[in-house]
Amino acid sequence: MNNNKFTSPEDLNRLRERLVKQREEGRIIITVCAGTGCLACGCEAVTAAFREALKENQLEDKVEIRTTGCHGFCERGPLVVLRPEGTFYQRVKPADAKLIVEQTIKHGKLVNKLLYRDPQTKEVIVKEDDIPFYSKQMRLIFGMNGHMDPTSINDYIALGGYQALAKALLTMTPEQVIDEVKKSGLRGRGGGGYHAGKKWASCRRAKGEPKYVICNADEGDPGAFMDRSLLEGNPHGVIEGMVIGAFAIGSHDGYVYVRNEYPLAVKNLNIAVDAAREHGFLGDNIFGSSFNFDIDVSRGGGAFVCGESTALMASLEGKIGEPRAKYVHTVDAGLWDKPSNLNNVETWANVPLIIEKGADWYSRIGTASSKGTKVFALTGKINNTGLVEVPMGITLREIIFDIGGGPPKGKKFKAVQTGGPSGGTLVVETREPKVHESLVAHGDIRDEEEVVSLLDLPVDFDELTKVGSMMGSGGMIVMDQDSCMVDVAKYFLNFLQEESCGKCTPCREGLRITLEILTRISEGKGQMEDLDTLEEISQVMIDTCLCQLGGSAPNPVLSTIRYFRQEYLAHIVEKRCPAGVCKELVSHAIDETCTGCHVCFSVCPTNAIIGQTKTLHVIDQDACIQCGACYQLCRFDSIKRVKRGEGDAIQYVAKEKWHPPVKKKAAAVA
């Protein structure tokens, strides 16, 4: 085993040169994304199909298949990139493998149907780098994902891995490393945005031995999966960062606290830790120096609150995952009351970059207060769901529209929620959606509307906090015109209430009461004073909650009230839901545009829709449960969401106006 251990950077360089040479021998590499998104889309079958196809064409020697970590463009998975050309195929099915091998690899022809077509310009794009989704990004820490097999340490070394470690360990003192990180301006990517260098320095200064280095990989925010993708796609980057951090802090024990719900991440991480140990990047006398460090992988039990640092440490200790007061910082008394430095996956992954390329280079990226890049998990009502890595300071507009491609089906963008469930919802545009006029606000409310456009807000830690949200771990949930803000707040509060540990009163009871009030409002039973009460409870929660889960929990409520007060008022005063989401306030009705296609009839779970083919359909208002199944399905927008109780009136008018849709049908056929 010792033969594999590197005792000097020269060894590492020799291996790297050999690997690079191998790679440059002109072989074609088929990289199949095996991130979780693509796995779910069936990329394993695609890989198998490629193997089969290569075998058939006797190309096994010339072409290499590499299953890689997440490429980020999950919306279009399974993704296949042919390297070194960079030809990008999307939504590849197993049957397409043969086609690609025979057409592209053998004859250099492109397979048109698998190429990316820009939804807006309808332009066909061949190269991965040219796709707007990628071209607007700055993939510093995600960059390697698409080029390497996460289970192969050689791939990582070939791409320059562990060079930073060698540099830090052999040419720098711990203080220099900390200075470098301080100078780079790296801030914790877990949510708080605390300066990593400062934290390391105080942990180094703290009295007590041993010191612990912990990687928080307990990513529990709904819709966030960048830590997962990093651990799955490039675990060595995180390990390297941790070793450098441990060296700087003076720690010899590291823990990675990873969600057990991430089996692939756990697997790849364990493979990587073993490989790193085998190669002497972990263990005793790393790189022949006197520095010893090793990492334990610990799997979490699935509690959201365990992403909070003190709760995480309690869980690591084998106790109930409950936070404690952080009046004494964890860098002084953390895990087992010893000085502990906890950073999240993404933060650690940034460290090798900073050491390798230097703080000056790193600090040139981003804004004055926030340096480097940030990975966002773009989800919700958006075309290009996926992980995007962008430099700090980029505007929301660029992320949502240029990279994300805007909301699907041409619907109007309404808001974006950042920072996970405890983050805030930012309005960027008000709506003028296609809502029935009975749902449109009356004049008096409209006048009070304050349109706050934050689309051009530069995204960094401080800007987001200023507008009532937070960076969080980087979840970004996009909402379109069909999203009701009361419902959104209710959804997040419900999540938080279920995940609250229940230790302190304001979080446990406050969330319950807040949720009760929100539910009441969404049912049209709200009172005007409810808004004041919500704000009062929220303020008390911010003031008195034990940990940040509770302290930031009112964010969704406060920010939706702040930016969508009129929508709350619509629910409370007019008893209507402008987006037509809150079931108790909405009626579904069919208007005269109905073609009698009968699709809605079959989907209705309560048989509330009455009508024969090619006749006007009618919704029985008493039987309708407002599930919205018909609304989602109707291709003719004939089903309307209207204010509760006004459905019959619409259907009455429809009966008067309706005539068999001869023309429309013909048009549809054409």
Added chain:
Amino acid sequence: MEKVSITIDGKPIEVEEGSYVLQAAEELGIKIPTLCYYEHMTPYAACRICSVEARDGKGWTKIVTACNYPAWDGLQIFTDTPRVITARKVNLEMLMSHCAPAPVLQELADELGVKEPRWGIGTDTCIMCGLCVRICDEVVGAHALTFSSRGIDREVSTPFKLESEDCILCGACARYCPTGHIRMTDTNGRILHSELTLGPNTAISIPFRQAIPNAPRIDPDYCIHMATGGCKLCSKVCPKECINYEDKDEFEELEIGAIIIATGFQDFDPTPMQQFGYGKYPNVLSSIEFEQMNNAASPTDGKILMENGEEPRSIAILHCIGSRDEDHHKYCSRVCCMYALKFAHLVKEKTNAEVYQLYIDMRTFGKGYEEFYQRILTEGVNVIRGKGGEIVPAPPEYSSEGNLLVRCEDTLIGKFREIPVDMVILCTALEARGDAEDIARKFNISTGADGWFIEAHPKLAPVSTTTEGVFLAGVCQGPKDIPDTVAQGTAAAAHSIRLLNMGEVLMDAAYAEIVEEFCSGCRICNGLCPYNAITFDEEKKVSEINSALCKACGTCVAACPTGAIKARHFTDDQIYAQIEGILA
């Protein structure tokens, strides 16, 4: 630790750096309400009621919890800003919306001026203060309690809600539960007469009023520290640092001049007498169980109650259980008649129950005893001459009168009777302690056939024993009542004092001596002496007897081949003369 200056509501105070604000406020006499703080446990900061506002004087301000916020130099604490008041009020209101109005919450509500909680009043009796979990964890060290579930479903329970093997039944959780959510219960709230005890119910107590020294001691059977190694609360609160956990029972050698044996008696166990159903029917009590229940300090507060907690409608008192019984003890236990009459009197005084006395002979021999008996008769106690024969569950037709049926023969009217009662008291015999034989052997005294110690002479020396300096007092010598016991004890004390006051010990004139001229120096006697009183004089080549050590057994005398040893008062010549005289 360094001292730092902080101010609370403008009042300055110097405290140790890192000490908690709440403690400093207490020192200043500023009251900060809290629900989850207890000085001997780690602050938990769960209730958030102790919220105060912290400032640094430069514009920074934050609401913190006083119970665990560490003091630092220049810290300014404000306990009554509007922000603090709102925080406390709203938190209390939120808590009340979940919890039943326990007094501790109601008090706090009055204090904070919360008249009507806006979100209603809940039903949960637990306020999640975590005192129980922490006391079990940190103080007791049993780790038997935990919080389970999370969020609004959070509750205190044993792990997996199973009966905990780690629970030592110390009751600390219930003691510290501020709302009564945790309670100690016996099996289904029944009164188990056999388990009512009179003893102190804390681990630290003065064992009894007359104890010498009259100081508290730790009962290792109940001490939490002895059970788990945790707790030690007493040592934390004792200002004189008197608590010593290392103190153990130890053997001490004392030089004493006299010994009084007063080991008392044990109760006869009526379980083997199956006809009385003791241990089988819950409301059949032994006399001592009844006595314990009757005591004002008993768990029933001295009320006479049946197992189901109700007052009995009728009680039968059966005399001579195990006494005056060919199969058990032939002797009379002497005290039962009188205490049975006392019981009858107490029952009449405390309840409306009918009382039946079932006796063989009413032995009211002492001073004033007969008069007491006559008084009881006037109190309406039913006195039946005839020993109780059997106790069975009452058939349904008697259910209006009693649950048990006592069968007996009323010898005065010559009839067999069945008496329905709710409760039966068995007047059990006094019997010698099981270890009386061991005690007797240790002190070289004897026990009689019944196990009572034998006095030196039944008439002339009722306090002394056959061993010089060992005296008897009390029931260990034979059943007797309190006045007799006191008399005998006093006598034993007087005997002892006489011995002690003499200063010099009168030696028995009987001891052995060696006539030097006859001693051959064979040393046969040396090894025989049980008291090592015989030594060999190497110079004279003869053996010598230390007359102070010699107890005059005469073993050496009989063994001496030359007849050189003389037992004074038991010389060969004297004995031969006696033999001669007797047989002449």
Added chain:
Amino acid sequence: MTNFEPKILGILCNWCSYTGADLAGTARMKYPANMRSVRVMCSGRVDPGFIFDALRAGADGVLVCGCHPGDCHYHEGNYKCMRRIPLTKILLEDMGIDPRRLRLEWVSASEGARFQQVVTEFTEELRALGPLKLRELNFDPDHPAGGDNHVAVESAAHDELEAGH
């Protein structure tokens, strides 16, 4: 012969047997008046000479009583006695005297009833054995401790010594 009343010498230890006898007395227990007792402090004090002397002096039997084994006031005096009596019995047999005329019994202070029973039994036994006739055995009662006897007693003492060491 039917009117023969044996003379018995009782040698009783002070602590158990003598007290036991006393107890029998205070308890008004009747036992044959044939026995007269001599008190010694311990059964270990019983010199075989006492036994021979008693038989010479006209006793028909000798009853030695001590504490039960383990109960001796002097810890182990009764064990000494327990060894000496069988040896003495052998001597008696050699002399032509029925060894049943010597009896060793354990009577504790509380065993008044047992004392009564032992004495009664022994009296009955001796009554059955009849009077001891030393002259018929060609024994000179005026010189009881002849040279042979001395040797025997001494050798017994030596045995005892060896056993003791």
